[in-house]
Amino acid sequence: MLLVLRIRHIIALLTLLMMPFISTSLALAHADYVSSEPPADGTVTAAPERIVIVFSQELKPEGNTIRVTDARGNQVDRGDTTLNRNDPNRKTLIVSLNPGLSDGVYTVNWKNAGADGHSETGRFRFTISAGTTPAAAPLPATSGxxxxxxxxxxxxxxxxxxxxxxxxxxxxxx
CATH class of the missing domain: 1.20.5 (Single alpha-helices involved in coiled-coils or other helix-helix interfaces)
Known part of the structure; x- marks a missing residue:
């Protein structure tokens, strides 16, 4: 009888220890990168006016950044990252680019602030090419x-x- 009681205590203790795993699966759902315009590792024939990134979950209006740099590391965005007010799901970020970007490879680094309190970071590249510049080696879109x-x-x-x-x-x- 005493052994059965101890086994029940052990089962109860192990159940308590497993509770974080049950809630962790819910907490691991973050606002991950879904798509972008221009697309990750894509090539466009004309310089875009802005970068648009869509995420998998709702974002807070503040705490989000998109930084776009050229091949030399110079910032080419206007620093005006905003949550797209036209997206009813609040999953889309936009940043304006400087006008007149030349052909070349550009890197987009982003950080979002999920409505669940978690933030994610990632990056991807895109190429502007009127057909004269070779495409860059792909840089996988990443998140944290x-x-x-x-x-x-x-x-x-x-x-x-x-x-x-x-x-x-x-x-x-x-």
Whole structure:
């Protein structure tokens, strides 16, 4: 009877330890990059007037940035990143570009402020080419979503280690 009681306590403890994993799956849903205009790794034949990025979840109106640089690292956007007021889902950011951008490769670095309180960062490239400049090597569109999986793995490993130690202790006492 005492052993059954201890097993129930261990199951209850392990259930409590697993609760963060259940809520973590909900917390890992961030406002990730979905699409952009110009498209990531795309080529346009004329300089765009602005960069538009769509994300997977609602964003806060403040705390978002899009920074666009040329191949030499010079900023070519106007620093006016805004949440698109015409998007009823509040998932779209816009930044204006300086007029008269020349052919070349441009890098877009972004940081968003999700309505859930989490922020993501990422980057991608696009090329302006009237047909005379070779396209750049692709730079994958990235977001900061990879890091939470490492934390989840470390937490899971720790929970398993605690469970193993508790089981070993119970087995010794039996």
């Amino acid at each position: 979503a990879e890091a939470p999986w490492l934390a989840l793995l470390a937490t899971g490993s720790g929970a398993l280690l605690i469970g193993w130690a508790l089981r070993r202790r119970v087995m010794r006492q039996s």
